[in-house]
Amino acid sequence: xxxxxxxxxxxxxxxxxxxxxxxxxxxxxxxxxxxxxxxxxxxxxxxxxxxxxxxxxxxxxxxxxxxxxxxxxxxxxxxxxxxxxxxxxxxxxxxxxxxxxxxxxxxxxxxxxxxxxxxxxxxxxxxxxxxxxxxxxxxxxxxxxxxxxxxxxxxxxxxxxxxxxxxxxxxxxxxxxxxxxxxxxxxxxxxxxxxxxxxxxxxxxxxxxxxxxxxxxxxxxxxxxxxxxxxxxxxxxxxxxxxxxxxxxxxxxxxxxxxxxxxxxxxxxxxxxxxxxxxxxxxxxxxxxxxxxxxxxxxxxxxxxxxxxxxxxxxxxxxxxxxxxxxxxxxxxxxxxxxxxxxxxxxxxxxxxxxxxxxxxxx
Numbered sequence: 622x623x624x625x626x627x628x629x630x631x632x633x634x635x636x637x638x639x640x641x642x643x644x645x646x647x648x649x650x651x652x653x654x655x656x657x658x659x660x661x662x663x664x665x666x667x668x669x670x671x672x673x674x675x676x677x678x679x680x681x682x683x684x685x686x687x688x689x690x691x692x693x694x695x696x697x698x699x700x701x702x703x704x705x706x707x708x709x710x711x712x713x714x715x716x717x718x719x720x721x722x723x724x725x726x727x728x729x730x731x732x733x734x735x736x737x738x739x740x741x742x743x744x745x746x747x748x749x750x751x752x753x754x755x756x757x758x759x760x761x762x763x764x765x766x767x768x769x770x771x772x773x774x775x776x777x778x779x780x781x782x783x784x785x786x787x788x789x790x791x792x793x794x795x796x797x798x799x800x801x802x803x804x805x806x807x808x809x810x811x812x813x814x815x816x817x818x819x820x821x822x823x824x825x826x827x828x829x830x831x832x833x834x835x836x837x838x839x840x841x842x843x844x845x846x847x848x849x850x851x852x853x854x855x856x857x858x859x860x861x862x863x864x865x866x867x868x869x870x871x872x873x874x875x876x877x878x879x880x881x882x883x884x885x886x887x888x889x890x891x892x893x894x895x896x897x898x899x900x901x902x903x904x905x906x907x908x909x910x911x912x913x914x915x916x917x918x919x920x921x922x923x924x925x926x927x928x929x930x931x932x933x934x935x936x937x938x939x940x941x942x943x944x945x946x947x948x949x950x951x952x953x954x955x956x957x958x959x960x961x962x963x964x965x966x967x968x969x970x971x972x973x974x975x976x977x978x979x980x981x982x983x984x
Contacts, residue, residue: 653730653763655683656709656748659836660691660908661932662738664811664915665789667695669797672806674700681728685709690889691908696812726759733760735767735777737796738789740927740953749773766800788934811915813893820897821916827861827883829854829977830899832892833872834864835907839926839957842905842965844871849970850903851880854977861885863895900984903977906932914939919980921973925964926952940980944968 652673657663663684670680674697684692686708697704707725710717733752739745749767753776756763766779774780781799783792794808812818831851835841851860862869863885876882885895893912896902902913902920906927913920919938922929928951929941945951950964 650731651679651681651729653681653683653728653733653752653760655707655734655736657682657684657688657736657738659738660688661911662736662789663688663691664908664911665738666736666793667811668790668808669794669806670704671697671700671811672808674703675809676806677703679703679705681705681707681730683707683709694813694817694890694893696814725755728760730760730763732801733763733765734797734800735765735771737768737771737783737785737792740785740931744770744772746772749776753777768796786928786931788930789932791934813915817890817893817897818916820894821918823898825898825900826859827895827899828858828981829901829903830861830863830885830895832863832896832902832904832907832909834868834909835905837926837955839955839962840906840965841868841962842923842968844875846966846968846970847872848875850974850977851876851882853970853974856880858981859883861895861899863892901977901980903973910939919984921976921980923965923968923973925950925962925968926954926957940976942968942973942976 654666654670657666670682674680680703682692682704684706689706689708692706707728710721733756735748735752749771750773752765753773756765764778765776766781767774767777768783768785769777769780770783770785771777779800781796783796783799785792787795798806831847833842833844833847854860861883862872866886869884869886873884885892892909893916896909896912896918897916899918902909902918904910904913904920904922906922906924906929910920910922910933914933914936917938919940921940921942924932924941924943928945929939929943931951933939933941944964944967946967947959947964949959952958
């Protein structure tokens with residue numbers, strides 16, 4: 622199997638006048654890869670991205686601002702120089718959008734890949750149209766590829782059939798391999814930078830760390846359920862709660878003052894370090910669950926709108942709680958069509974407490 626990306630060069634050999642000779646020259650290609658809005662989505666695709674970088678491919682990664690904070694914490698090894706990050710503009714500023722288009726128009730990717738990480742219900746036609754416009758007007762030599770199930774996939778040069786029910790990482794690697802079958806790749810596990818992993822070797826600061834946040838409101842448990850959970854756990858447990866100020870304040874305002882809980886508010890790196898320092902993590906369906914997986918932290922996670930098998934598959938240190946009691950499950954939507962997100966509110970704190978106690982005993 623050939624390595625790298627080959628382009629054909631033609632020239633005339635003076636010794637063979639009139640004959641045109643073609644040589645294949647090994648030239649590293651450039652892949653535009655995106656678009657990532659969720660941290661978990663990026664982590665699921667990272668093994669493919671890193672494998673391309675290790676082959677000498679330049680990867681232009683398109684991501685929204687929140688995701689770029691995570692990129693600085695990942696260990697890309699010796700191939701880090703092969704990664705270029707392009708930040709998708711947030712908001713509706715015309716000036717910022719114009720500057721973004723001007724910046725991306727100067728790029729010259731050979732291959733454009735639209736990652737199939739979005740659930741079927743959350744696919745965006747805008748991404749397909751954006752990359753097609755860039756290819757049509759600026760990246761004329763590029764090949765545009767993605768899943769045939771993407772909205773706007775008729776604009777693609779290459780469309781691959783991939784089952785969107787596959788776990789994220791498997792879905793990504795399967796689809797990309799179908800789009801570029803000539804490229805053998807070795808997928809390596811994703812790692813944070815060494816200073817973060819080193820915290821895993823230190824004495825734990827928490828028995829249970831709780832992360833109540835998620836990137837969609839319908840993936841959050843009610844604050845009252847967290848109170849009932851904490852009250853149901855033994856008072857001897859060292860409990861921490863990590864997250865955004867609003868999520869923590871909702872719990873702090875309801876928790877009895879007699880219950881000693883440590884609140885962790887800080888940077889993304891500080892949040893990941895706190896995960897490294899706990900024995901067991903309790904999380905919603907969010908990027909935090911991916912962080913714990915990289916660090917090898919046993920995690921109990923709640924799922925409602927999404928079937929965990931379509932996100933993680935079978936992961937040894939993940940223990941999902943998913944009760945499919947409602948006809949709308951799994952919807953995969955970021956907004957709930959019901960008066961309340963019953964698929965999560967119906968999960969009892971007592972059940973979660975029992976699962977956490979069992980996981981802590983097995984650590």
